Amino acid sequence: xxxxxxxxxxxxxxxxxxxxxxxxxxxxxxxxxxxxxxxxxxxxxxxxxxxxxxxxxxxxxxxxxxxxxxxxxxxxxxxxxxxxxxxxxxxxxxxxxxxxxxxxxxxxxxxxxxxxxxxxxxxxxxxxxxxxxxxxxxxxxxxxxxxxxxxxxxxxxxxxxxxxxx
Numbered sequence: 753x754x755x756x757x758x759x760x761x762x763x764x765x766x767x768x769x770x771x772x773x774x775x776x777x778x779x780x781x782x783x784x785x786x787x788x789x790x791x792x793x794x795x796x797x798x799x800x801x802x803x804x805x806x807x808x809x810x811x812x813x814x815x816x817x818x819x820x821x822x823x824x825x826x827x828x829x830x831x832x833x834x835x836x837x838x839x840x841x842x843x844x845x846x847x848x849x850x851x852x853x854x855x856x857x858x859x860x861x862x863x864x865x866x867x868x869x870x871x872x873x874x875x876x877x878x879x880x881x882x883x884x885x886x887x888x889x890x891x892x893x894x895x896x897x898x899x900x901x902x903x904x905x906x907x908x909x910x911x912x913x914x915x916x917x918x
Contacts, residue, residue: 771788781805782803782804782806785800808847808849809850813845816844817835835878842864844888870899873893878903887914888900898917899913900917
């Protein structure tokens with residue numbers, strides 16, 4: 753398909769530097785990764801570079817921070833934002849059908865983790881807690897609550913559910 757945007761796609765996100773477009777495909781249960789570039793006429797060139805299985809029901813895609821590969825071209829200083837540095841540019845995809853959040857490495861484009869969070873996870877946001885530790889907050893559509901997951905690098909409980917907000 754010459755178009756990256758069709759009715760089969762759910763969530764959409766860009767890498768911080770705009771060179772990657774991430775689309776969640778409801779048709780085949782995959783995260784589609786496109787290389788992108790702005791052309792002289794203002795249109796976006798896109799080339800499919802990966803299709804990563806996440807399972808049916810994929811919904812929302814979010815990028816946490818800036819990856820090391822993006823930091824230099826963007827003239828990004830890790831001191832600028834602790835949240836940006838700790839997020840590492842990891843890609844998070846919620847899946848309504850299987851109750852998970854899939855974590856994808858932005859460089860290797862491989863699955864890093866699949867986190868069981870509960871029924872019908874919808875959206876995810878990232879924030880540092882009062883101790884400066886990176887957390888993800890996932891809304892659960894059917895359960896009407898928010899699940900907290902540990903995303904802090906080098907944490908013994910990284911990529912696990914650690915709490916709930918009802």
